[in-house]
Amino acid sequence: MNKNPFGDVTERLDKDRYETDIEESHIKVNQEAAAKSNAVDLLIRICPxxxxxxxxxGSINVMYAxxxxxxxxLAAAPVGVLSWQYPRSGMGIIFRES
Ligand code: SF4
Known part of the structure; x- marks a missing residue:
């Protein structure tokens, strides 16, 4: 029995589609700044x-797809660690509800 009135999150996410931009990552990490600020563990913990x-x-790998x-x-990382922008037009996640 599903107790969440909005449905199972995993099942809902399964409906989404991705258009992966194989030429360009929309997330870039300044590895030096990340190491100095110990941002690695923070990023691993907060990303859903x-x-x-x-x-x-010890460096950070980014599976941006x-x-x-x-x-x-972007909100949680120390200043200068991440360069983040939305994926190029038509790329990235496409949310679906049905
Ligand atoms: S924007 Fe992407 S990489 Fe950043 S926390 Fe959300 S899902 Fe993870």
Whole structure:
């Protein structure tokens, strides 16, 4: 039985589609600024789509194709760590409700 009156979030997200921009990431990380501010763990914790991960050398990997475009990382990251913009026209997530 589903207790959430708005439905299961995972099932709802499954309806969405992505148009991945294979030529350009809409998220860029200043690795030096990220390392100085210890932003890696913060980004990993706050992103609902698990876009960020830590590489063996401690730098941040960005799986931008999975981004939900919620803007949380841009709001939470220390100044200078992220360069974030919406994907180019026609790219990124396309939300669907039916
Ligand atoms: S905009 Fe949202 S989904 Fe996209 S990388 Fe940032 S926190 Fe994750």
């Amino acid at each position: 789509a698990h876009v960020y991960s830590k590489q063996p050398d 999975a981004c939900l475009e919620c803007g949380t990382c």
